Amino acid sequence: MPRGHCHRHGGERPCTCAMGNLYRFVEPVVLYVLEHNGPTYGYELGGNLQNHTLTDAEIDRGALYRTLQRLETMGHVTSDWDTSGSGPARHIYSITQSGKDHLREWAAVLNNLSQSMESFVRDVKSLGKVASDATTAGVN
Amino acid sequence: MPRGHCHRHGGERPCTCAMGNLYRFVEPVVLYVLEHNGPTYGYELGGNLQNHTLTDAEIDRGALYRTLQRLETMGHVTSDWDTSGSGPARHIYSITQSGKDHLREWAAVLNNLSQSMESFVRDVKSLGKVASDATTAGVN
DNA sequence: TCGCCATAGATGCGAATTACATCCAATTGC
DNA sequence: GCAATTGGATGTAATTCGCATCTATGGCGA
Numbered sequence: 001m002p003r004g005h006c007h008r009h010g011g012e013r014p015c016t017c018a019m020g021n022l023y024r025f026v027e028p029v030v031l032y033v034l035e036h037n038g039p040t041y042g043y044e045l046g047g048n049l050q051n052h053t054l055t056d057a058e059i060d061r062g063a064l065y066r067t068l069q070r071l072e073t074m075g076h077v078t079s080d081w082d083t084s085g086s087g088p089a090r091h092i093y094s095i096t097q098s099g100k101d102h103l104r105e106w107a108a109v110l111n112n113l114s115q116s117m118e119s120f121v122r123d124v125k126s127l128g129k130v131a132s133d134a135t136t137a138g139v140n
Numbered sequence: 141m142p143r144g145h146c147h148r149h150g151g152e153r154p155c156t157c158a159m160g161n162l163y164r165f166v167e168p169v170v171l172y173v174l175e176h177n178g179p180t181y182g183y184e185l186g187g188n189l190q191n192h193t194l195t196d197a198e199i200d201r202g203a204l205y206r207t208l209q210r211l212e213t214m215g216h217v218t219s220d221w222d223t224s225g226s227g228p229a230r231h232i233y234s235i236t237q238s239g240k241d242h243l244r245e246w247a248a249v250l251n252n253l254s255q256s257m258e259s260f261v262r263d264v265k266s267l268g269k270v271a272s273d274a275t276t277a278g279v280n
Numbered sequence: 281t282c283g284c285c286a287t288a289g290a291t292g293c294g295a296a297t298t299a300c301a302t303c304c305a306a307t308t309g310c
Numbered sequence: 311g312c313a314a315t316t317g318g319a320t321g322t323a324a325t326t327c328g329c330a331t332c333t334a335t336g337g338c339g340a
């Protein structure tokens with residue numbers, strides 16, 4: 001199952017699903033939810049996450065857990081075990097100040113990227129304009 | 141040299157360099173330049189490309205050549221050898237109709253992605269708003 | 281009490297991607 | 311002749327991805 005092939009929207013066409021989990025996109029979303037919703041554990045995070053993903057793709061649980069581990073080694077989150085509730089113990093993650101800063105940095109990066117994409121999209125739209133302007137003026 | 145670590149802008153912070161070549165981002169840019177500037181060969185493409193990249197990262201030549209090969213097997217470009225000029229033979233690539241369609245699909249994807257990012261950035265910006273509104277009203 | 285299911289965390293692994301290095305060939309300048 | 315430049319292409323170690331699988335706890339019915 002090569003990446004680039006989206007089994008959800010089918011076929012060959014590009015779609016953000018085919019872009020994979022891209023943990024670099026998972027990272028900021030995790031940080032955001034942690035700051036917005038407060039401390040929580042991976043399994044629950046997996047649910048709230050899907051409302052904030054940047055791509056159409058669902059976030060893989062494996063990718064999520066590994067992202068949390070990496071964020072912890074980088075000091076952007078801290079974790080504690082919660083054994084109070086019923087069921088298996090929960091790994092509770094909290095965002096640190098460093099994590100909040102990291103999220104702001106991420107926002108700056110995504111802002112740039114977003115604008116680059118926007119301008120690229122504009123460029124593509126105006127591609128055939130000159131040739132077609134003579135025949136179809138005013139068509140968007 | 142782990143990904144996620146940008147040797148150009150240094151350090152730990154996220155930057156689109158650290159996002160890698162992401163051939164799925166190289167693909168649309170290559171298609172765009174091919175449609176905008178007309179048929180050309182890889183080496184020259186490598187130059188014009190850098191003005192249109194979506195990220196800060198330079199596009200790796202290896203990635204470029206492999207992208208062109210993949211685009212050809214997908215039928216989005218065709219190629220011919222140009223042995224007329226001086227120097228080594230040039231592999232001239234031209235975009236096909238299928239390639240133009242593909243580029244438009246890419247534009248739609250990037251448009252969506254761009255908007256998702258924009259809205260995410262807004263969300264991050266409004267994160268501490270409620271808490272700080274009491275003390276610093278009107279600060280952007 | 282045994283088996284089964286849901287929750288929860290975590291890892292294994294083949295395939296894909298990346299980043300960089302390297303190789304090959306032809307031409308130009310010296 | 312030979313180094314430098316232009317051009318194309320591949321090799322490869324490290325990393326990431328996507329999916330499957332493993333472990334463990336507790337609830338619940340038979």
